[in-house]
Amino acid sequence: MLQAVTWDSIVAGGGLAGAAFALELARNGRRVALIERTQSAHHKVCGEFLSLEAQDLLTYFDLDISALGATAINEFRLATGERHATISLPFRAAGLSRWSLDEALLTAAERAGVHVVRGARVTSVEPLGAATVVKTETMAWRGKAVALATGKHSLRGLTRPLGSMVGFKLHLSSDSAARTLPGIVQLVFFRGGYFGACLVEENILSIGWVMEAELVRRIGADWPAQKSYLAGQSSFASYLLEGSQPLFAKPVSTAAIPYGFLRTAPIGPAIYPLGDQLAVVPSFTGDGMAIALCSGIVAARAVLEGKSAPVFQREFIRRLRQQFRIAGALGRILQTPASCAVSVAAANFLPRIATKMVSATRLRGVESLTRRGKLQAQAIAG
Numbered sequence: 001m002l003q004a005v006t007w008d009s010i011v012a013g014g015g016l017a018g019a020a021f022a023l024e025l026a027r028n029g030r031r032v033a034l035i036e037r038t039q040s041a042h043h044k045v046c047g048e049f050l051s052l053e054a055q056d057l058l059t060y061f062d063l064d065i066s067a068l069g070a071t072a073i074n075e076f077r078l079a080t081g082e083r084h085a086t087i088s089l090p091f092r093a094a095g096l097s098r099w100s101l102d103e104a105l106l107t108a109a110e111r112a113g114v115h116v117v118r119g120a121r122v123t124s125v126e127p128l129g130a131a132t133v134v135k136t137e138t139m140a141w142r143g144k145a146v147a148l149a150t151g152k153h154s155l156r157g158l159t160r161p162l163g164s165m166v167g168f169k170l171h172l173s174s175d176s177a178a179r180t181l182p183g184i185v186q187l188v189f190f191r192g193g194y195f196g197a198c199l200v201e202e203n204i205l206s207i208g209w210v211m212e213a214e215l216v217r218r219i220g221a222d223w224p225a226q227k228s229y230l231a232g233q234s235s236f237a238s239y240l241l242e243g244s245q246p247l248f249a250k251p252v253s254t255a256a257i258p259y260g261f262l263r264t265a266p267i268g269p270a271i272y273p274l275g276d277q278l279a280v281v282p283s284f285t286g287d288g289m290a291i292a293l294c295s296g297i298v299a300a301r302a303v304l305e306g307k308s309a310p311v312f313q314r315e316f317i318r319r320l321r322q323q324f325r326i327a328g329a330l331g332r333i334l335q336t337p338a339s340c341a342v343s344v345a346a347a348n349f350l351p352r353i354a355t356k357m358v359s360a361t362r363l364r365g366v367e368s369l370t371r372r373g374k375l376q377a378q379a380i381a382g
């Protein structure tokens, strides 16, 4: 059934990208509907490491991550086998579960006036004359501008290439992690994948890991098999996992992650791809959430300025190119055991260079975006 009303904007997907887009438009007086597949808070595949840029963007939305229980992270430990290097991060990072974070942003969007529909799955997004029609299983919605923010779930006809890696995430209670991981994000690289660990609220150990699909087939996707494989890769992993208890039944997972994907082809004049539907940065950078939030805000501003989706897409991808080039090159080095071991030795010898490499994998231009946004908001208020 086609709704009679035409919305200023409709958002498919209520993750960080979709919620940021909706919130920015609602704050600027637009009528926005957001359609989210899940009924309530849920776990997502993510390392749950919040970069400074991501935190700045959340602060811009007046979200207090400390009040949500975020942990502080100042150091980064890189390990492969038994070799490791611990370096200072160039910024103060944070650990926070997606369960809490995504729900808080969605709630903020709803409070700002976004009409949030939960438990409805978008099945298609198609231009129709001057508008775009968004269909769910039971309804059709008409919007002047539409955001495609369905994350890893692609809609029919709007697919992304299929990558070879599988991603997992699990929360655990771990005494060894509670004792030794505060303030640290740990990355362990091994042949065929890597895993990242940090503490999120209440000293919960959050681990996110990626593995070649072929390796997953060989060892099995269930937690006991994965745990014993990960623990065998490095004593750092084994120490964190020893005596740990999973806090939900089985890891959440996602297959065929298209690392390095940039959606350069336009979808339609008013269909704005955001977050993982626009660009997928290697997970070890811990910058996907910053990109998702930033793309949501920049696309919303494009809508407010009357800039078409293809122009937004082209400009945003230009902003990402250098970051993606560096992250891709670093990924190739770290995922090869011999060159990863050399990198660990180099990080021990030249820690400042390692800290600089972390900076080089960050999203650019966030500061000017939040500053400009604050000035705009003040101008509107004043």
Ligand SMILES: Cc1cc2nc3c(=O)[nH]c(=O)nc-3n(C[C@H](O)[C@H](O)[C@H](O)COP(=O)(O)OP(=O)(O)OC[C@H]3O[C@@H](n4cnc5c(N)ncnc54)[C@H](O)[C@@H]3O)c2cc1C
Pocket (backbone or CB within 6 Å): 012, 013, 014, 015, 016, 017, 018, 035, 036, 037, 038, 044, 045, 046, 047, 048, 049, 050, 051, 054, 120, 121, 122, 123, 149, 150, 151, 152, 153, 167, 168, 208, 209, 210, 254, 257, 274, 275, 276, 277, 283, 285, 286, 287, 288, 289, 290, 292
């Ligand atoms: C293993 C791994 C580790 C990572 N670690 C980090 C990290 O530590 N730090 C970091 O910054 N980034 C990390 N990332 C990246 C980060 O998780 C993503 O870039 C980010 O979640 C993208 O946000 P999004 O809003 O585009 O998508 P999502 O967060 O996936 O949100 C999409 C939303 O759309 C909804 N949806 C899907 N399909 C439909 C539909 N048909 N109709 C309606 N709703 C729909 C979903 O339910 C979901 O809520 C990691 C990624 C992986 C794979």
